[in-house]
Amino acid sequence: MTTTDLPAPSSQPRLRRALGPTALVLFGLTYLAPVTVFTTYGIVTKSTDNHLPSAYVVALVAMLFTALSYGAMARRYPVSGSAYTYTQQAFGGHVGFLTGWTLMLDYLFLPMINFLLIGIYLNTQFPDVPQWVFALAALLLVLVFNVLGITLVNRLNIAIVALSVLLVVVFAVLAIKELVTNPSAETPSLIEPFLPGEGGLGPVFAGAAVLALSFLGFDAVSTLAEEAKNPKRDIPRAILLTTLIGGAIFIVVSWLGALVFPDWHAFGDVDSAGVDLMAKVGGTFLTSFFVAVYVVGAFGSGMTTQVSVSRIIYAMGRDRVLPGIFGRLHPRFRTPWVAAIAVSIVSLLALVLTLDVAATMISFGALAAFSMVNLSVIRTHLFPRGGRDAASAGEWFRYGVLPAIGFLLTVWLWTSLTATTFVVGLSWMLLGAVYLAVLTRGFRRRPPVMDFSEKDTEPEPAGA
Template sequence: MNEDVQLSRSLTLTSIIAYGFAFMALITVFSTYGVASQISQGMVAGSYVLALIVMLFTAYSYGQMAKAYPVSGSAYTYTRKAISPYAGFLIGWAILMDYLFIPMVNFLLFGIFFSAAFPEIPMQLWILVLIVVVTYVNVKGVKVGARANMLVLSLSLLFLLIFSILSIKAIVQGTGTGMLLNIEPFFNSNESFKYVIAGAALLCFSFLGFDAVSTFSEEVKNPKKNIPRAILIVTIIGGIIFIIVSYLAHNVWPDYNSFKDADAASYEIMARVGGSALESAFLAVTAIVVFGSASAAQASASRVLYAMGRDGQLPKSFFGKLSKKTKVPVNNILLISLLSLSALFLSLTLVASFINFGALIAFAFVNISVIVLYFGKERKRSLRGIIKYFIIPSVGCLLNVVLLFNLDSYSKILGSIWFGLGVLYLIFLTKGFRQKLPEMEMDKDKAV
């Protein structure tokens, strides 16, 4: 790698928030609503509340670690620096499941939506088109991506506002429950709370945008201040939007067992709320948001690979190299695009199963990293320190572990296989743990 080439600090707080929301894909609440309704027995809003609580604890820990290590790498860097290089490598390997497969999910969704609207054109062609466009945007640099994300965010918020207004109007006119105030979307006394937990285990991944924010720490201005702010803003606003939309959707269509197709439940809800016009608008906005999410996901994944390559834990000559012109990891972006071609033959269910496992493991270890760094190494053990650096991250870790064990068995099996491969690679890389992992020490890569 040419040491003179570094990531460019060109992103503002607004830009990095837009990246987070683009990665999060705010209208993902519609993509998962039907399945989440059945898993949670209709208590989707309650599941989102629980998921938001868990994510707020974890977002807090991400913010604390971003202050200490304002560099690329996210959970990988935090765990590596606070706990050990071995732990950091395994967490980086785990989180790669999310970053490498989330773009594939978006490419698949794009193909599914547009092949449904234009059945004469093969789904594979739509997927190829989006892969090419997303790759081009990210290779051109973060400024181009930031402008695209602002457009995606604006359209998403506009559509969500329109949906909410039309839903309220329909409910007032007697559609669905006919009640604007209803506790059942949050908690149903006739159903076990375990369904709310199961729903939260699925829905917490709607919040992955705050994690993506931290991967741009070396490209945002004043990262020690702006990264923690952006993480909390993305988590809180995203959570509130998810809760409101899922609450209104339940009241519009309370009988979650009557959907013709749980995966396409949102289309049925759109038709009930706003007819074919809203259905068409939903298709158009979803396509745009899927593009934004795929772009942000691909960009974030390339930064994680860059951080691991720069440290020598992946081949540095390939993964740790930046473009002299655009100052972005072009090799990594192209590799992710190449891997994304597997979306041409993989199913959406299979790809989505990989995502769940790695995220919760990484979230748990970021919470543990706060404890090890601040409470352990820095010995911040005043009453305030105990609360900030032990109690809060301990609760966050525990909640993530609870959700991890509530994942479906398919996710846990696939995730364990991937994690096991990471362990084998680590053993190979360290020659049976007889050698230290290669690591690049940089002044800006040290804790403050």
Template sequence: MARLQRTLSLGAVVLFGIAYMTPTVVLATFGILATSTNGMVPAAYLAALVPMFFTALSYGHMAAAFPVAGSAYSYVRKAISPKLGFLAGWAVLLDYLFLPMAIWLIGAAYLGSAFPSVPQPVWVLAFIVITTLINIVGLKLANTVSALLMLIQMLVLVAFVVLCIHYIGGDASTPLWTLKPFISGDMKLPLIMSGAAIACYSFLGFDAVSTMTEETKDPVRTIPRAIMLIALIGGLIFIVVSYFVQLAHPSIVFENSDSAAYEIARNIGGDLFVSFFMIGMVVGQFASGLAAQASGSRLLYAMGRDGVLSTSFFGRVSERFGTPVNSIILCGVVALMALKLDVTTSTSFINFGAFLAFTLVNVSVIFHYWIGAKNRGLRELILFLVFPLIGAVACLWLMISLDKMALILGVSWLAVGIVYLAWLTSGFRRQPPEMDFQETN
């Protein structure tokens, strides 16, 4: 059987993760966050960075211990139990499988604002077809495309921030440096946590690179380093950009919160900048969708290879392209749900799966290093018990802070997974199937 090929360096993996995050997502979701936090977007990102930092540490530990594809699915399965590992994989599947849908929906929303005469479904279909074809050809092409698109995104972000600063400078009543976007007298913690739960959607990407383990050179060292770099770089970008955008547009009233940055871009830069901004938003969503589809297909491949999902369909790699073609195509088909959902709903219920998986990965560090390997001592106490506990509790707090619809959809998805696991294991009497896969360099 064909195997995944090691072609990715540290720089390529970090690029993949940042592209997955999409730096411009801070603009894409600004209106949604501003509305949910009552104008405290930077505070929401700062609150989200704390659990993401500790969770990134845990992902790094587990990636070093188990350098195989599968991310949370593989880590929980090997550290705790195969059954719980399946549920972790099922939960994160909600994230990886449906994330491209949300990404392309955001991109289509902005294109719809710029070209109202073109039906939004046309843009969604165009995103799906193009990214699917590129991912089938392989990661080398995908990373080449991502590098170019990342450059365009960063230029747009820098220009947006510079224009925000110029716009703020024209208003003598608004200081350039203030703590108001982070702390104010009328701020409400439940609103901040609710916003942080949505803001964590922007961080999805640091964990996704763990699915690229079997295609990375020296993964034991490279993947943990990449995970931390991606989380910290992304968090810094989100906090800084949202701070200046919040000062430039303190109001929480928008014509359309799904594409609020389009309105802000026109206010701070006029029609010419709007055109430049739209290019950045579109390529940003395209790059993110490209990475998200690639990552989701690798998780499906790992579960198919283990026999948890159909091995004949999911567990095979194309002899010609060296990519899991069937899984890539399925991700594209699932993304067609974007034709029926809005941005807020799609991002919220996706985060349910991510938070559940994040919690289990944090717990896996405790089981593997502290309980199993008995790594004891002050340093080990902090790294393998205290930090993972903080990450797990914080992720659970964010999960219960999601809106009611997200919780209903998430719990329903988990219930379906439990029923499928019961069928797969003959009423939980045996372990889920696992392929004896030996890692090769």
């Protein structure tokens, strides 16, 4: 069954094309959140023995190749659905479903992680209030904003990115001042944080695998193709810019942090290591300012992550890959409100899970999906179903060599994840395979396939 078998879409509400290139980049940056460098700062600094910057460099290089692949596929298929859409068109509905299902593990957990972090950091300032109270309040507020519409989310994104960038700049200035005015014998050399530690490259790649979740902002941009004014041009550009800008911020902040706070053993709590880092360079005032901005940034990231995953679920529900109720839009706000509620229910796990457990599970689906998108570029552009004329040398490089490098790098990072991550990730994939078997009656029927006509999206009125 395809979406062409469904009732004519003219009577249904449409996603609104309201986002230009700047809004798309702001969405991506808010999703990855410039302050997200502090999310796993303590965890990865500990695992790499204060070589967090080197792990970010590895992650950025790997993600740049994958970002180029996302851009190539977004240009070919400018619709919602992200990796699910791309692999479905390249390899068929079964592979597309399993890719989308695997990626959903990360997307479903990302909002939850942000709510969990809001609880952790606000609890450092208000220890008498339980963490779950803050987490639940943030969850409900994000749900309301998501239902009200993408335009409201975009306006909030501008303020959130501005505050996050301000915090990063203030931290950088005070960190440099600390290094100049209060040099310490324990301060490492300027290049030491970028070099492998005593454990070699293994811990660096393991850290980079965890940090891959920090770059999901570029994947999130691709989910807004049906709400972009010019998706074929603006989505690929926004994907690349989001990756470059976010990666640069992560590397600079982690490098300065490694210089001013070289002994990770002194962290009071690795989950909230950012508080110790801010206290070192700016005292109580900067710590309070950091917590405030971090919470705002986590709220914005939680909001944009929920926007993205709800649109993936909406696309799969519209296909009848998931129950059709998930493919419904709110008649007034034209937002996937049923999918948003479902994501909020999953996010309630923030009330019971710990940060280290959530962080170790979340990169599995992202790296698996990134690998499939790289392969999808090769299949779609060089070996499409039905064949094509011989590719030029430039096409072989752009659509063959570059995505092949991206594939190898993401697989390398994927194999660096922990055993627990693989148990959870493979269990989730198995559950998806069972569901797909039921959906297709033992794989005897083809799964639903999307119709990629532009009729499913209503253009933004002139002057809107």
